[in-house]
Amino acid sequence: MPSKPACCDDRAEYDELNGLPIAMAYVPWQQWRAIYEVEKGFHRGTIFEELDKPFKGIGGCCK
16 A cells, blocks of 8 residues: 555544535636736636736645
8 A cells, every 4th residue: 555645644533624514615607807918818818807816836845
């Protein structure tokens, strides 16, 4: 059986949220406002300015 990296060990005994139910998400309807021009939307990956959230490279496991 292959071993897991130390950073990905099961941390259930230390996790304060372990055992709590999974949350239900709320997703509002998208409003058609603040629309990018076609070329800019293509390069940004969305036509909606309010959804343009660049990836900052933080978070995750095994840093």
